[in-house]
Amino acid sequence: MLNILVKRLLWGIPVLWLVLTLTFFLLRAAPGGPFDQERELTSEMTQLIEQKYNLNLSLTQQYGQYLKATVSGDLGPSFQYVDYSVNELIGLGLPVSLKLGFYALLLALLLGVILGVVAALYANKWPDLVAMITAVIGISTPNFVIAPMLIIWLAVSWQWLPVGGWSGGGWSYLVMPVVTLSLPYIAAIARLVRGSLMEILNQPFIRTARAKGLSQTSILFKHALRPALLPVVSYLGPAAVGLMTGSVVIEQIFGIPGLGRYFVQGALNRDYTLVLGVVLVIGGMMLLFNLLVDLLYRWIDPRIDLELDKKTGASR
């Protein structure tokens, strides 16, 4: 077990290096620079600035220096936010994004599982039909369509909630972003749970439990639900990745100072170090989360062999 853990963590290093390298050269190949301004700077000023940020070195030298600094944990100074290091900016943005993502995932799991169970228990009756139609609509409606609608109704017309902003993440500021972010995942999880629960309810061991005279509730909670949740666990990896990208839009719409907004602003301003830092953190979190999901999966179903799975490259 420990062996696998170490191996998977080591496996992350080349992946992160690839992410870093790709992003670095993509950024540098881009037209425009961080200090382009309307007014031409004098050549001395340009020289000073370039010296400060090492821009006077050759590209490979800069790459080497950046790589070295990154390994030691220093992501460099931000180009746009003067006097802020990228580490500080990420320290400010990451907790915000994590909070948003955590609540969204929690809500998606809670509502998704409940909806899915209801749909499976009433398979092909009206609650099922309603749940599944809602799910298709939920999956098919982009979050940037839902967000403005919620703002119009809840914030502008009825004035129940603030239009946007964060202010420390009070619950009234959290409601709309979290709901919007989680909707497609509620729908997807509901569909997964419905499908797998229906399959499991037809299995012989459930029939045995029925024959034994167990009540519907104890069959559901003691026997059927646990195996039915397996596909949901494996879906958590892609879902978390989706939540991270989804939050780029959500943070933009609701004006939330998280990583996603830093990323877009940074890219627009050619803030090389900030963009690299954000991409690195997000890549690292994706790897970490997938690892956690795999471990969780193994814990729930010990028959799964992680090693074997990597070799065949089969998707779960």
Add this chain to the structure above:
Amino acid sequence: MKLKVGLMLLVVIVSVVLLGPLFAKLDPETIHWDDMAVAPDTSYWLGTDVMGRDLYIRTLQGGQISLMVGLLATSVSVLIGVLYGMLSGFFGGRVDVIMMRLVDVFYALPFLFLVILLMVFFGQQLWLLFAAIGCYLWLDMARIVRGQTLMLKEQAFIEASFALGQNNKNILLKHILPNLKSVVIVYATLIIPQVIMIESFLSFLGLGVQEPMTSWGSLVNEGANNMELAPWSLWFPALFLSLTLVGFNLVGDGLRDRWDPSMKQS
């Protein structure tokens, strides 16, 4: 049932988007100075936006762009995915292990973030949009095609063609590719809505389709910015976009249930 509803929805939307502009009396780029942010009426069927442009024709033209991007980017990803998966599965062994490891690495990359970067920096060209989205979405297809190819390779008729001395190229093109058809079609149908979603996502961020061209994503973006003044400029593009996605998702699910019962979800 799902398949039928989805197909009907798509037929209606596609014909409205393709044929609707024939009935339009107004130009999409003309600015009607006296009629800014006018609610839907008899002359402006879906109203005008805050710049005074007719939303009926703009929504339909945006739809043409969105659908076109959807189809083209899907073809890019299908092409890459099928080729990659087929070669990996066919050659097997070491080649397969390395190729699939590479897919694992790609899965771990925050790809959409790289696509966003690409669009920020080089974003004025439409072809780049197809290429970027296509390169992002080929991974699932590659895995599925590889699995299918591995299975086909073991079957008697492929062995027979080896025995008859057919070369690899012929076996791949004449015997394996045709047998992949149904799987590829099913999953391609499920890629289209993802592509349209990503295109509109990028356009919403202002990184996709550029003015004066438009797409549902950029229309939703404009609509969202002016929703207090002209809410209809949000409703109609959003409705078209969502209905199209519902249609493709239903057709994809329906096809999958019919042809690939092992992957049945709901």
